[in-house]
Amino acid sequence: MKIYNNIDEFKLIENAVVTIGTFDGVHTGHRKIIAKLQELAKEIGGETVILTFFPHPRMILHPEDQDLKLITTITEKAQLLEEMGVDHLIVTPFSRDFSNLSALEYIHDILVAKIGTKRIVIGYDHRFGKDRKGGLEDLQRLSKVYDFEVVEIPEQDINDVAVSSTKIRTALLSDDIALANQFLSYPFFITGKVIRGDQLGRTLGYPTANILIGESYKLIPADGIFAVTVEVNGAPHKGMAYIGHRPTINGMTRNIEVNIFDFNQDIYDQQIRMNFHHFVRSDIKFNGLDALVVQLAKDRESVLALLS
Incomplete structure (x- = not known):
């Protein structure tokens, strides 16, 4: 074209x-x-x-x-x-x-x-x-x-x-990923540049790629955890994405980040595409980081089951 x-x-x-x-x-x-x-x-x-x-x-x-x-x-x-x-x-x-x-x-x-x-x-x-x-x-x-x-x-x-x-x-803003994808006829996706975060996910055992969306007019789904596939240099990888303000640590800014499964490449400053396949759960505040880690393990299992 x-x-x-x-x-x-x-x-x-x-x-x-x-x-x-x-x-x-x-x-x-x-x-x-x-x-x-x-x-x-x-x-x-x-x-x-x-x-x-x-x-x-x-x-x-x-x-x-x-x-x-x-x-x-x-x-x-x-x-x-x-x-x-x-x-x-x-x-x-x-x-x-x-x-x-x-x-x-x-x-x-x-x-x-x-x-x-x-x-x-x-x-x-x-x-x-x-x-x-x-x-x-x-x-x-x-x-x-x-x-x-x-x-x-x-x-x-x-x-x-x-x-x-x-x-x-409306579907994307209410976390109805399934309905949005049905109307799109493909998985809704966002593309953005991987930037450095505060490395909290790494200390919890779930390192994440923080994604910067360059266009302010781009629609972002409502906060929550999602089952996604991430395209890095054209190759797809399974992962779980997070959108939200990280209430467990009283976060002030809205983050978009993804834990890419079985992946350890340095992709800072690269453009990646994240395809949304399923909504997993809403964003909630946990009683400390230990409780959050327990839930992240459950989320990972849920995502793997949804993407299998």
């Missing part, structure tokens, strides 16, 4: 089959749309193009809203789209100037002049251009002028996408 960080980097191609959206999570609903995109491209010997935006439009248009959390970072989204076999991903920097393009400018300057769209797959409720005045009817009207075909995504499929996104976020 070719990735473009600006629409101007993209070179016109023949028979571009295009869709537009945020595609947060690249979940089951999105995958229906992408499958349709690929089917249409195959019919005309074309290539698939996804036009997405970063930052997320809400971050620019509503900066006061600090509650927006996304299922995938822009890098994670690109990785998932590449795994699906998308040909081209255009990441358009979203700005107020971009949001002020008229519907006609959006269609002519972006879709036609810059991409060379031959088919566009779009939802009945997709809005674009200044004040979100552009929509499906504009595309259908101008398709005759600029010689492209509009393929409408059925209302039910659009609703599935919206419902899935909402349900995934």
